[in-house]
Amino acid sequence: MEESRNCEWGLPKHAAMTTLGRPSRTSMITLPSIDPIGDGKALVVLLDHMGNSLSVVNDARQSFDNRKEQWDDKDAKLIAYLAREGHTSPFRGVVFKWWVKAPLFIARQWWKHTVASTYVDDQLGWNEKSFRYCSAEDAQFYTPLVFNKQSESNRQASAGPLGGNDGNLALAQYSQALQGCIQAYEGLLAMGVCKEQARAILPAALYTSFTWTCSLQTLFHFISLRIDAKSAQSEIAAYARALLTLARPIAPEAFEAFETNNYQF
Numbered sequence: 001m002e003e004s005r006n007c008e009w010g011l012p013k014h015a016a017m018t019t020l021g022r023p024s025r026t027s028m029i030t031l032p033s034i035d036p037i038g039d040g041k042a043l044v045v046l047l048d049h050m051g052n053s054l055s056v057v058n059d060a061r062q063s064f065d066n067r068k069e070q071w072d073d074k075d076a077k078l079i080a081y082l083a084r085e086g087h088t089s090p091f092r093g094v095v096f097k098w099w100v101k102a103p104l105f106i107a108r109q110w111w112k113h114t115v116a117s118t119y120v121d122d123q124l125g126w127n128e129k130s131f132r133y134c135s136a137e138d139a140q141f142y143t144p145l146v147f148n149k150q151s152e153s154n155r156q157a158s159a160g161p162l163g164g165n166d167g168n169l170a171l172a173q174y175s176q177a178l179q180g181c182i183q184a185y186e187g188l189l190a191m192g193v194c195k196e197q198a199r200a201i202l203p204a205a206l207y208t209s210f211t212w213t214c215s216l217q218t219l220f221h222f223i224s225l226r227i228d229a230k231s232a233q234s235e236i237a238a239y240a241r242a243l244l245t246l247a248r249p250i251a252p253e254a255f256e257a258f259e260t261n262n263y264q265f
C-alpha cells in the first residue's frame with residue numbers, strides 16, 4: 001500500500017496513522033488506525049480495502065445488466081432502499097482487511113461472528129497470533145481504566161464505577177494476579193516447558209492480535225450487534241466504534257444508509 005494514500009482518508013482527530021512491521025524489516029507500512037480503549041496497547045488498523053458505495057449500487061444494478069461510473073442522487077435512494085429492505089448481497093462486494101490488537105476475551109467475542117471469522121467462510125477471514133510460536137514474555141495485558149460494579153438488574157452488564165477506595169483495591173488485586181500469571185509463565189519457560197503448554201495459564205487479559213477480512217455486510221452486522229454499550233460489553237463497543245470511524249470514509253453513502261436505518265443490518 002502506498003503512503004501517498006494517507007492524505008486521502010479524511011479521518012477524525014482521534015484517528016492516527018500507525019506504522020506496522022518490525023523496525024528490522026523493510027516492509028513497514030503506515031496506515032490509518034485508532035486505539036479504541038485509549039490504553040496505548042489496543043489498536044485497530046485498516047490494512048486494506050476494496051470497493052465503495054458505487055460498487056454496492058453497481059452490484060445491485062447487475063440485475064438489469066447496468067453499471068454507472070459516477071455517483072448521483074438516484075444512487076443515494078437506491079442504497080437507502082437496499083439497506084432498509086435487507087437486500088444484503090450487494091454489500092458483500094466491498095471488503096475490508098483489518099489488523100486488530102485486543103485482549104483475548106474481546107477476540108473471543110469477536111470470533112463468534114462466524115461469517116468472516118471461521119472455516120465456514122471462504123474468505124478465511126481470521127488469522128491470529130499463536131502463543132504456540134510466539135513467547136508471551138514481552139506480551140501486554142489489559143487493565144481496565146476504571147473498575148465497574150456488577151449490575152443488579154442485568155447479569156451481563158456493569159453499573160458504573162466502584163465507589164470509594166474499592167477501585168484502588170480492585171486494581172491492586174488485579175495487578176497482583178496478573179503478575180502471578182506472568183511470573184509462573186516465565187518460570188515454566190525457564191524450566192524448559194514448551195510455549196504451547198505454558199500459555200494455558202495466561203489470563204484472558206492477554207493482548208493478542210489478528211487480521212480480519214470482512215465484507216461491508218459483515219461489518220454492518222458486527223457494528224449493529226456490538227456498538228451499543230448498553231447491551232454489548234463497553235470494550236467491544238469501543239472496537240465497533242473504531243471500525244465504523246475508519247471504514248466510513250471508504251463508503252460514506254453506504255454508512256449514511258446504515259445510520260438512517262438505526263444501525264440495523
Ligand SMILES: Cc1cc2nc3c(=O)[nH]c(=O)nc-3n(C[C@H](O)[C@H](O)[C@H](O)COP(=O)(O)OP(=O)(O)OC[C@H]3O[C@@H](n4cnc5c(N)ncnc54)[C@H](O)[C@@H]3O)c2cc1C
Nearest residue numbers: 109112113114115116117156218221222225226231232233
Ligand atoms: C450482547 C451479546 C451477548 C452475547 N452473549 C453470548 C453468550 O453468552 N454466549 C455465546 O456463546 N454467544 C454470545 N453472543 C454471541 C451471539 O450469540 C452471536 O454468536 C454473535 O453476536 C454473532 O452474531 P451472528 O451469529 O448474527 O453473526 P455471524 O456468525 O457473523 O452470522 C451472521 C448471520 O449469518 C447467519 N448465519 C450464520 N451462521 C448461520 C448458521 N449456522 N445457520 C443459519 N444462519 C447463519 C445469521 O443470519 C447471522 O445473523 C452474544 C452477542 C451479543 C451481541
